Amino acid sequence: MFNSTATASLVVSAALIAGLAVDLALDTALVVPEAQGVIGRPLTPLSYAGVARRTTRRMIYATSVYVATLPRGCATIVIEGTSLYQCGATYYQPSGGRYVVVRVE
Numbered sequence: 001m002f003n004s005t006a007t008a009s010l011v012v013s014a015a016l017i018a019g020l021a022v023d024l025a026l027d028t029a030l031v032v033p034e035a036q037g038v039i040g041r042p043l044t045p046l047s048y049a050g051v052a053r054r055t056t057r058r059m060i061y062a063t064s065v066y067v068a069t070l071p072r073g074c075a076t077i078v079i080e081g082t083s084l085y086q087c088g089a090t091y092y093q094p095s096g097g098r099y100v101v102v103r104v105e
Contacts, residue, residue, distance in 0.1 A: 062101075068099075073087065
């Protein structure tokens with residue numbers, strides 16, 4: 001009887017000590033509760049978070065094709081802060097009194 005009671009007491013004591021250690025680690029910022037990306041830590045030369053932004057950024061390239069009026073059913077959209085008109089799979093950008101066909105990549 002004494003052995004099982006002593007074992008149970010040791011297990012409870014160990015659990016309490018482990019809980020206090022985790023609480024202390026969280027309070028003193030030894031353990032970070034959330035993922036935080038910081039350039040240069042741990043000794044990373046670049047921020048890998050920026051890779052996704054650079055690879056998903058959409059670029060707008062003007063072509064040499066101009067039209068005087070837009071086709072019917074065009075929707076106004078904004079890509080990278082630029083207002084464009086999307087007509088099916090073709091994009092147009094206002095240029096003076098005309099519209100230039102642009103490629104969006």
